[in-house]
Every structure is written in C-alpha cells, then in structure tokens.
Amino acid sequence: MKKKKSILALMMVIVMCMLSACGTKFDAKAYIESCLDVQFKGEYDEYMKLTESSKKDSEKLYNDGIDTFMKGYESLSLPDELEGKFRDAYKKMLKSAKYSIKESKETDDGFVVTVAVKPMKCFENYEADLQKLQQEFLADMQEKIAKDGKMPSQQEIMEQMAEIVYNDLEERISKCEYDKEVTVDVKVKKDSNKKYTANETDLGKVAQKALGV
Structure with missing residues (x-):
C-alpha cells in the first residue's frame, strides 16, 4: 500500500482543470456551480450551455478524474469486477460532496465567487487507518500460513488486500459525517x-475542503 498518499491526493484531482465560459451575459455563480456539478455529480447540461462544450468533452472531464483516481490502485492489479466496485464507490463519494454557491462579486478583472462546503469527516486519519488495516491483514495472513502451511500467490494476497481497502472505503462513504460549513473564494478572470x-x-481548494483531504 505504498500508494496511500497518492490516493489521497488524487481524490481532489477532479477539479484541477481549466474551464472556460463565453463572455456574453456571463453569470459567474452559475458558471462555477456548473463546473462543480460536472466534476462531482457528472451533471453536464448547464455546463454545456454556459461553456458551449460538447457532451463528449464534458463527460471526459468527469471520467478523466475517475480514471486518474483509479491509477492510485494500479499496483493492486485489480480484477475487472473489483475495479468496477472501486469506480462506483468513488462516484458515490463525489456525489456525497456538499457544496453551494453563496455569492458572486465583480472585480476589476473578473469575479470572485464564494463557495460554501461542508467538509467530509470520513477520511480523517485515512492514511494511518489504511496502514493499520495492512498490518492487521499481514499478521492474519502469516498466522494462517503458519497454521495451514499453504502460501497464497502474490495475486491472491493483493486481491484480498484490495477487497479490504474497498470495504473500508465503502463503509466510510456510507457512514460519512460532515464538519461545519466553511467558504472558499474562487476567482474567475477573462483570458486573452x-x-x-x-x-x-x-x-x-474547494475539492480539498469538500472531500476533507
């Protein structure tokens, strides 16, 4: 599980992208909300309308984030079924994010949009907890090997560990609680x-706060 830190970092990669909107009758609040909706919820209609993006390009923003997150588990060589479970769990986590648009203020070079988020608390101490799960799994595995005299293959060990990590992730998401609301200012500027x-x-920063990582 050397990928723990990268997995935490990849949880917020979904919004780290350039998103542009046309300048005619620009609504900064609606624009930022549509950006977040396409990234967290996979909802594209408003984003497509405001940015004149195609459905294919909009879906790519969402799916690229999920694909990048899954790279954190490449070392586990997940079978297709388990990989699908991880993808579904990550989508569920994204849709569980709580955010709302508070206000938009015009500035000399654009706008500042205030986003309110309620940080997830389910990933507090996540890295330490994963390390503990790994240690417990290896201890149980060694005990079973000593008792049965049978050594599982490396692939079997990795798949069993991956299943434990998945079950932990699913439980965290299903029981997730939220911290007090905080706000993040998002600057919007007109380019060349x-x-x-x-x-x-x-x-x-919005993603980092929302996911609590």
Whole structure:
C-alpha cells in the first residue's frame, strides 16, 4: 500500500482543470456551480450551455478524474469486477460532496465567487487507518500460513488486500459525517480570448475542503 498518499491526493484531482465560459451575459455563480456539478455529480447540461462544450468533452472531464483516481490502485492489479466496485464507490463519494454557491462579486478583472462546503469527516486519519488495516491483514495472513502451511500467490494476497481497502472505503462513504460549513473564494478572470476561466488553484481548494483531504 505504498500508494496511500497518492490516493489521497488524487481524490481532489477532479477539479484541477481549466474551464472556460463565453463572455456574453456571463453569470459567474452559475458558471462555477456548473463546473462543480460536472466534476462531482457528472451533471453536464448547464455546463454545456454556459461553456458551449460538447457532451463528449464534458463527460471526459468527469471520467478523466475517475480514471486518474483509479491509477492510485494500479499496483493492486485489480480484477475487472473489483475495479468496477472501486469506480462506483468513488462516484458515490463525489456525489456525497456538499457544496453551494453563496455569492458572486465583480472585480476589476473578473469575479470572485464564494463557495460554501461542508467538509467530509470520513477520511480523517485515512492514511494511518489504511496502514493499520495492512498490518492487521499481514499478521492474519502469516498466522494462517503458519497454521495451514499453504502460501497464497502474490495475486491472491493483493486481491484480498484490495477487497479490504474497498470495504473500508465503502463503509466510510456510507457512514460519512460532515464538519461545519466553511467558504472558499474562487476567482474567475477573462483570458486573452475574452473567455472567463476559473482559477485552478481555487477550484482545487474547494475539492480539498469538500472531500476533507
């Protein structure tokens, strides 16, 4: 489980992307909300309308984030069925994010949109908990080997560990509680092509706060 830290980092990669909207009758609040909806919920209609993006491109934003998250588990060589379970659990986690758009203020070079989020508490101490799960699993495995005299294959060990990690992830999501509401300001500026673009770093902060990682 050397991938623990990268998995935590990849939980917030979903919003680390450039998102542009046309300048005509620009609604900064609606724009930021649509950006978050496509990334967290996989809802594209409003985003497509505001940014004049195709459904294919909009879906790609959502799916690329999930694909990137799954790279954190490549070392486990997941079978197709278990990989599908991880993908579904991650989608469920994203849809569990709680956020809302509070206000938008116009500035000299664009807008500042205030996003309110309730941070998930289900991933507190996640890395330490995963390490503990790994240690317990290895101890149980060694005890079983000593008792039965049978050594499982490396693939069997990895799949069993992956199943434990998945069950832990699913339980965390299903029982997730939330912290007090906090706000994050997202800057939106017009670029050289006269299109409004959300600040990537600010969107990353929204994801970091929302997922509690």
